Amino acid sequence: xxxxxxxIIWTGDRARAEALMASIIxxxxxxxxASLSEGEExxxxxxxxxxxxxxxxxxxxxxxxxxLAAVESGLDAVD
Numbered sequence: 001x002x003x004x005x006x007x008i009i010w011t012g013d014r015a016r017a018e019a020l021m022a023s024i025i026x027x028x029x030x031x032x033x034a035s036l037s038e039g040e041e042x043x044x045x046x047x048x049x050x051x052x053x054x055x056x057x058x059x060x061x062x063x064x065x066x067x068l069a070a071v072e073s074g075l076d077a078v079d
Contacts, residue, residue, distance in 0.1 A: 001052050002052070003050055003051070003052060004050070004051050004052070004053060004054045004056070004057040005048065005049065005057070006049045006057050006058075006061050007046065007047065007048050008045075008047040008049075008061065008065070008068075009044055009046050009047075010044070010068070011039055011041050011042050011043070012042050012045075013042055014043045016072075016075060017036055017042075017044070018036065019071055019075060020045055020068050020071055020072065021034050021045055023067045023068065023070070024047070024064050024068065031049060031050075031060045032048060032049040032050070032060060033047070033048045033050075034046070034047045047064060049061050049064070
């Protein structure tokens with residue numbers, strides 16, 4: 001059995017990166033790793049998804065992107 005891996009990288013300001021990261025941490029953390037680091041263009045939120053199948057990896061990435069999009073939309077509304 002192989003391993004499927006996908007990486008999501010978002011770059012922006014620290015407050016938004018922390019809010020985005022907080023939105024996904026309650027999900028199943030055994031499915032992915034999330035971290036913040038200083039990048040050349042701001043703070044990077046890096047999410048690595050690993051699974052034993054492409055379909056499971058895709059489902060997890062879809063769930064994470066849906067959470068991130070909802071939070072980003074909410075943050076845009078209050079800005």
